Amino acid sequence: MKTRGWFRNGALAFGLAFLYIPILSMVFFSFNNSRLVTVWDAANSPTLLWYRKLFANGQILDAALLSLQIAAMTATGAVILGTLAGLALVRFGPFRGRAMLSTMTTAPLVMPEVITGLSLLLLFVALEQLTGWPAGRGVATITIAHITFAMAYVTVVVQSRLAGFDDSLEEAALDLGAKPAKVFFRITLPLITPALVSGWLLAFTLSWDDVVISQFVSGPNSTTLPMVIFSKARLGVSPDINALATILVLIVATGVVLSTIWMKRQERRRLLEEQMARSDGG
Amino acid sequence: MAPTPGNRVPQGLANDRLGLLYALLQQFGLQRWSQYVRQHWSGQRLVIAIPWVWLFLFFVVPFLIVFKISFSEIRLAMPPYAPLFEWLEEGKRLVTTLNLGNYAFILSDNLYISTFAYSLKVAAVSTLLCLLIGYPMAYAIARSTPTARSLFLMLIILPFWTSFLLRVYAWVGLLKTDGVINNTLLAVGLIDAPLTLLYTDLAVYIGIVYSYLPFMILPLYANLEKHDLTLLEAAADLGARPFKAFLRITLPLSVPGIVAGCLLVFIPAVGEFVIPSLLGRADQLMIGRILSDEFFANRDWPVASAVAIVMLLALLLPIMLFQRYQRLELEAAKR
Numbered sequence: 001m002k003t004r005g006w007f008r009n010g011a012l013a014f015g016l017a018f019l020y021i022p023i024l025s026m027v028f029f030s031f032n033n034s035r036l037v038t039v040w041d042a043a044n045s046p047t048l049l050w051y052r053k054l055f056a057n058g059q060i061l062d063a064a065l066l067s068l069q070i071a072a073m074t075a076t077g078a079v080i081l082g083t084l085a086g087l088a089l090v091r092f093g094p095f096r097g098r099a100m101l102s103t104m105t106t107a108p109l110v111m112p113e114v115i116t117g118l119s120l121l122l123l124f125v126a127l128e129q130l131t132g133w134p135a136g137r138g139v140a141t142i143t144i145a146h147i148t149f150a151m152a153y154v155t156v157v158v159q160s161r162l163a164g165f166d167d168s169l170e171e172a173a174l175d176l177g178a179k180p181a182k183v184f185f186r187i188t189l190p191l192i193t194p195a196l197v198s199g200w201l202l203a204f205t206l207s208w209d210d211v212v213i214s215q216f217v218s219g220p221n222s223t224t225l226p227m228v229i230f231s232k233a234r235l236g237v238s239p240d241i242n243a244l245a246t247i248l249v250l251i252v253a254t255g256v257v258l259s260t261i262w263m264k265r266q267e268r269r270r271l272l273e274e275q276m277a278r279s280d281g282g
Numbered sequence: 283m284a285p286t287p288g289n290r291v292p293q294g295l296a297n298d299r300l301g302l303l304y305a306l307l308q309q310f311g312l313q314r315w316s317q318y319v320r321q322h323w324s325g326q327r328l329v330i331a332i333p334w335v336w337l338f339l340f341f342v343v344p345f346l347i348v349f350k351i352s353f354s355e356i357r358l359a360m361p362p363y364a365p366l367f368e369w370l371e372e373g374k375r376l377v378t379t380l381n382l383g384n385y386a387f388i389l390s391d392n393l394y395i396s397t398f399a400y401s402l403k404v405a406a407v408s409t410l411l412c413l414l415i416g417y418p419m420a421y422a423i424a425r426s427t428p429t430a431r432s433l434f435l436m437l438i439i440l441p442f443w444t445s446f447l448l449r450v451y452a453w454v455g456l457l458k459t460d461g462v463i464n465n466t467l468l469a470v471g472l473i474d475a476p477l478t479l480l481y482t483d484l485a486v487y488i489g490i491v492y493s494y495l496p497f498m499i500l501p502l503y504a505n506l507e508k509h510d511l512t513l514l515e516a517a518a519d520l521g522a523r524p525f526k527a528f529l530r531i532t533l534p535l536s537v538p539g540i541v542a543g544c545l546l547v548f549i550p551a552v553g554e555f556v557i558p559s560l561l562g563r564a565d566q567l568m569i570g571r572i573l574s575d576e577f578f579a580n581r582d583w584p585v586a587s588a589v590a591i592v593m594l595l596a597l598l599l600p601i602m603l604f605q606r607y608q609r610l611e612l613e614a615a616k617r
Contacts, residue, residue, distance in 0.1 A: 008425065011418030012434065018415070019441050019495065022452035025462055029455065039460065085333035090612075092326060097334055104337035106608045110546065110601055112553020114570040115590045118577060119344030122587070125361050126347055148340040151333070156608075163615040180325055201443075209445050212555045215574075226447050233451040233560055237458070245448040252443045260436055 023249055030242035050243040057240065060228055067208055067225040070139060074146040074207035075200045081147065082154025082199060087188070089155070090162040091170075108152035117216030120145045124217060137219035145217045146210060150203035157202065161195035162188075194263050201259065205252075345594075352587035355381050363583050384588035394572065394589070398596070401569040404483070404558075405551035408490035412498040412547045413540065415491065420502035420539075421532075424509075435503070442496045450489050450560050457485050457561070485561035486568075490551050498543040505539025506532070538607065545604040549597055569593055 031046035032039075054060060085105050089098070108116065124134055124141050134141050169191075173183045189196075211226035218224065232238050354363040388394045423434045441449060456462045457479040464476040479485060509532065517527035555570035562568065567575075569589065577586035 008418060008422035011415075012422040015415055015419040015495070015499075016434075016437055018492065019438070022449060022456055022492070023441065023444065025456060026448070026452045039465070081333045081336055084329050085337075088330045088333070092330065095330060097330070101330070101334050101337070102609070103605060104341055105333075106605050107601060108341060110549040110597075110604055112550055112570060112593065112597070114553050114555050114573050115348075115594060118573065118586060118590050119348045120340065122347045122351060122583070123340070123344040129361070144340060148337070151336075155333075159612060160615055163612055205443055209447060211447055212570075212574075216577075226445070229445075229447055229451065230556065230559075233447070233454065237451070237455045241448070241451060242455075245445070245452070248448065249444050253440060256436065256440055256443050260432075264432075 023245075026242045026245045027249065030239065030246040032239065032242075050239040051247075054240045054243045054247075059223075060225070060240075060244065063223055063225040063228045066139070066222065070143050070146065070224065071204045071207040073143050074150055075204035077143070077147040078150035078154045078203035079196055079200045082151040082203075083158050083192070083196065085151065085155045086158030086162055087184075090159050091167060091188075105152050105155040108149045109156065111149070113210075113212035114216075116149055117145070117213040120148070120213070121216040137217055138222040141217045141219070142214050142222060142224065145213050146203075146207040149213065150206045153202050153206065154199035157195050157199040158192060161192045165191055194266055197259065198263070201255070348587045348590050351584055352384055352591045353380050353382070354584045354587075355383070356582050356584050361583065362581050381584075384584045385592070387585065388588055388592060397567055397569050397572050398592070400566055401552050401554075402596070404486055404490070404568060405548050405554075408487050408494070408551050409498075409544050409548040411487060411491045412495055413544060416495055416498035416502060416543065417540075420499045420506055423499075423503055424506035438496050438499050446493055447556060450493060450557055453485065453489055453492065453561060454480060457488070480561065481563055483563065486558050486563075489557040489561045490547075490554060493557065494547040494551065497546040501542035501546065502536065502539040505536050505542075509535055538610070541603065542607045542611075545600050545607070549600050549604065552597060553593060 029040075030050055031048070032041055033044035033047045033049060034041035082105075085101060088095070089102055089105070092098075120141075121137075124137060128134055128136075169187050170183050173187055174180065178186070209226060211224075211230045214224050214227055215230075218227065229241060229244070232241055351363055354365070356362060357364045419438075423431055423438070426434065454461075458464070459476045459478065459480070461480070463479060464473075467473045468476065513531050514527050517531055518524070522530070553570040553573075554568060555574060558568045558571060573586050573589045573593070576582045576589060
């Protein structure tokens with residue numbers, strides 16, 4: 001086995017380089033003075049020119065604000081619906097419509113985005129004809145569409161967290177006369193909080209990043225940030241996008257590192273508490 | 283209206299809050315509704331019903347509408363398709379127009395057939411490349427120390443959290459004729475003239491592999507991590523070379539992880555829209571782009587719907603396989 005260590009490590013190093021070089025090159029060239037983007041202008045670089053231009057660009061800032069709003073609403077809605085679905089699928093045993101619910105929560109995970117986008121747009125058009133709602137398309141339709149595909153991811157995260165615990169704690173509380181709603185809020189919810197946090201962040205990212213579905217279900221006054229980036233990127237590279245990417249990478253990297261540390265801590269504390277509870281009881 | 287006497291306040295577990303709804307319905311004179319709520323609703327039912335109804339309304343019904351419109355005829359109106367059923371002559375005659383023309387059009391037109399074939403090819407090649415790059419990585423992570431393991435996993439997941447769109451866009455800057463790769467190769471002296479990298483099949487493969495690699499690595503890692511290493515030790519004791527032990531033990535055991543990873547890459551890759559739009563050829567589009575062009579540029583909603591249905595039928599088998607895998611995974615986690 002030792003002799004193949006170099007191959008394994010080489011593959012890992014190659015893969016990680018492949019994953020990170022494009023991101024690092026964006027960061028690097030965001031400080032480049034030249035409009036040619038990929039040609040380093042050594043005389044006048046590094047510069048914050050493109051960052052200044054970025055923050056003077058009202059279109060991008062408005063779009064970013066709109067995307068933030070939609071992503072926050074999506075994440076919250078997806079966590080609520082995904083938690084309910086995950087709870088039903090893992091804890092409720094057999095019920096009528098269970099297979100259907102299970103299918104409906106896994107299919108969006110792999111569904112090509114163009115199909116989801118097209119079908120939701122046709123639904124909104126048909127609904128508008130029948131009921132007058134939604135009148136035109138905009139923030140509401142984008143949010144509904146995002147919740148629908150993001151909740152599938154939250155459901156998976158919540159499901160696997162719930163499946164990791166046996167339900168003996170919940171059973172015990174029920175036996176002692178606690179009402180199911182109380183059991184959920186006092187026992188289940190604290191246990192699955194890490195899953196809810198990562199589910200919320202995941203849904204937020206998915207919504208924040210989506211361009212295809214948004215293009216289908218957006219209206220004239222609801223251009224999200226990815227839509228702006230996509231239309232700019234289609235025309236070629238532009239340095240202010242590099243600056244934007246750098247800021248986003250910085251935020252995400254900090255967030256992921258912090259939340260990983262936080263979750264590790266939570267997990268360690270939980271294990272410790274479990275151990276103490278066991279030694280007390282024993 | 284006052285509550286009718288003799289109505290018991292619903293006893294039971296999660297019915298506290300439902301009791302409020304029930305009282306409200308009574309207050310507004312909706313007797314039958316309140317009776318229904320009292321008899322049939324419980325907290326548990328509500329927990330099931332909310333996500334169920336949401337997904338049914340916003341995931342299943344839309345597909346039924348797409349299916350319906352795929353049989354319509356295009357019409358110069360808003361919305362631009364003819365209804366399947368229509369009352370003519372002031373409601374005296376019901377006319378149905380079930381039109382298979384859109385499917386006949388797609389299946390007889392070379393453009394659509396070659397686009398479908400090209401999309402399947404691109405997805406298959408990218409999936410294979412993903413597997414070839416991802417398997418050794420997942421293997422290396424699964425066999426490293428616990429501390430290194432969580433660090434590597436974080437490094438794999440981190441790009442996934444940064445914008446997919448921006449990461450694809452980053453490749454435009456790398457692959458351009460005057461891009462980073464060409465400039466570097468020219469400076470080193472490996473090539474004399476810049477290579478055409480952007481807007482080629484290769485660029486699309488790179489883009490898909492790059493974006494979907496974490497989806498391949500994570501299920502593979504989850505599988506490889508669970509393997510019982512004593513099996514390999516036993517094989518070594520019995521004289522098997524490491525490579526043979528890998529082929530006979532590790533590889534067969536990791537088939538579920540391989541299948542899951544491949545499906546997670548292949549299915550979305552077939553309908554991929556952003557990557558081929560930014561990196562791909564202009565003379566050979568992928569099916570996601572065709573669908574979007576039919577819809578937005580040609581305003582032919584029925585043909586766009588028919589393209590979606592055909593694409594869905596082509597992906598039905600892989601999607602069902604994926605569903606099965608998800609179910610098995612969850613059952614395994616429960617035990």
